[in-house]
Amino acid sequence: MELKDLLLAPLYLIIIYATAFWARSKYTNKFTKKYFIPALSLKLGGAISLGLIYQFYYGPGTTVGGDTGNYYHQAKIILSAFEDSIDYGIRLFFSNGEFVSELRVYTKQMQWYKSPTEYFIIKTAAIFGIISFGSYAVIAMMFAITSFSGLWVMFKTFLKIYPTLTKEFAIAIFFLPSVFFWGSGLMKDSLTLGALGWVFYGFYATFIEKKNILFNFLILFAACYVIYVVKVYILLSFLPPALYWVFTENNSRIKSGAIRALVKPIFIALGLVFAYLGATIITAEDEKYSLDKIGERTRINSVYLSEYQASGSAYHIGTLDGSIGSMISVAPQAIIVALYRPFLWEVRNPFMLLSAFEALLFIFLTLKIILKVGIFKIIGFVTSKPIITFCITFSLIFAFGVGTNSGNFGTLVRYKIPLMPFYLSALYIMNAYLKRPRNTRRLAATE
Template identity: 65%
Template structure:
């Protein structure tokens, strides 16, 4: 960080807050209004804090690598807008006009990293190439998507507005790792908009064209940044659509007869989407994903053994069968670890506290409700089905890919709001049943969520 960061940051923050106060009446209601500014403040603070910690605690890292690259792209715009535009639209190809800027870039041929560089450069052009300004722009992108996610959950269970606010905005890992100049901020923002657009287009069936455009744009961005998050989203999303359509069949006998058909179609479409989305991709092709996962896990584990943050979920040889064998350990490590006795630094402590909350709520709810009744509730409540399947699939993916708690805490943040929100919804059903109160699942005049 430089002197210009200190000079420009207060000005931009003041501008952003002025805009936020103008937008708040349109983006909130009487239940959600009080969370808007605090949630935004945490996102902005998280972006600044992440930069400071990487600079003074870690002594560097990915966020400053992105900044190094984005400065080169921004400089190209300053030197010659035509060359800058060529570089911004490039996809790793050789271009004599841009070689001056691309030759120092070791991420120029890495599409998933270079798209973050491009976004950073875009913000750099309007932010005077200041790291902190770029970071808070990333925080704003993340915030808009997370607010859209929050509003979607509130459409279903508005009486849980406080709990959903905790799940979406006030978990330390989510607002810290999901706010700065990193892939994770763009992923969280795009995922939130994807969830919002998907629900509006295919479940509510309102403003279909607008919602579909939001869904496709968000899906494109997630695909280009972290495709495995999109692959984790597809199966439960498609299953949700089929479940909703199955529910609308009035004849119970026909509905029960067609339910396995809808489930089968959902699985077929999910598999087709997963295989075709990654076909030919050396990193994420389904045929190669087991091998890549093994290599990635071994590298990250070996690089973190000395710091004490590595974990071991068992031996797997890269085959799909061996990955499924370690799936339970991968899910457990993603959702419920690190344990408190595994903590090696303050950042791991925050993650461990969150994991303890997940353990407590999961065990408490499943025990109090009963495992059979819990699974029945999950299987008959589409939002619970979606949230748990998405969380478990992503937990498996990141648990097998990481190999150490340092990267795991970043990789798993997309699942955390969904998993915690699902637990809060289960708790709501448990409390209302215990008190013999009919659950309230929507505000007057809003659509009531269906159960299968």
């Protein structure tokens, strides 16, 4: 970070908090109001902390390093193009990795110019850089605000379904250390986490509530586009359980039990067909995630990451030979490692310790529910509540994906943050039903 960060960050913080207190009066109620400023503050603190960690812990101590530093330094190249010529700046911003002789003086300095995913983050950082005089700290805070906006609408969406679980959803969505640290700074994770919140909000409003359908569908489409460009596998994990949720919601509104039993398999089959078609279409032009190559890609990622950071944080879940069959065989271990590890005795640094405590919370709540009700009753209960079915299914699919692709806890802690609010929210919902079995009707606004 530079001197201008020390000068501009406090000024922008005043503007941000002034705007936040104004927004709080418009977008909160008496139950959610107390969480708005603390949750935003954690996101802003996480953004600044991540930059400092990369500068003084991972970096040389003179400049921000790692991926966040690369995004920033390449965004500054776009800003310099704007300073030289508005025309050059606009052309560089809207380019897609193609060779342009007039822009070569800029593009040859950009490591990720031909990488659509990373270049999208760079262009987003450049937009924020224009309104922040190129300050890293302010750009990072803008990423944090973007992420916070998605998490806030996710929070409000869960409360539409279970309005009595305000504190529980606040913990699950805002107060998990990994989520507000890794999901706040100038990184891919901040944009995708925020976009996932908007996808959840837009999906529920469009297909479940069926309110302001056109407007909410546009929100859903825009948020899906961000995820598609940056981390398409999040969309692939979200799509099947989301479609199944739509079908089960509509199925439950059929009054006749006989017709409902007859139609439900049709809804399930249609959901699977649409999910497969959606996944095929989404990945048709992306070699990394095409369905026929995903097994081999997973093997390469796992081996590379485990070797790249084999410093005590690597884990092994079994042998991956590039086939879909080998991925299925390691699925249980992959899910366990993503949801419940690292264990406390596997901790090697302070960041792993925070992740271990989060995993311990997941283990405690999961075992508490299993021991109280039994595994078979839990399966029946989960499948009877569409929102819980969605949360658990999305979490398991996503845990399987990141568990097989990470290879070490250092990357896993970042990769898995999209599932954490959903899985913990599902656990809190189930725990609430166990605590108040006689008042279960009052828990859910939609029941």
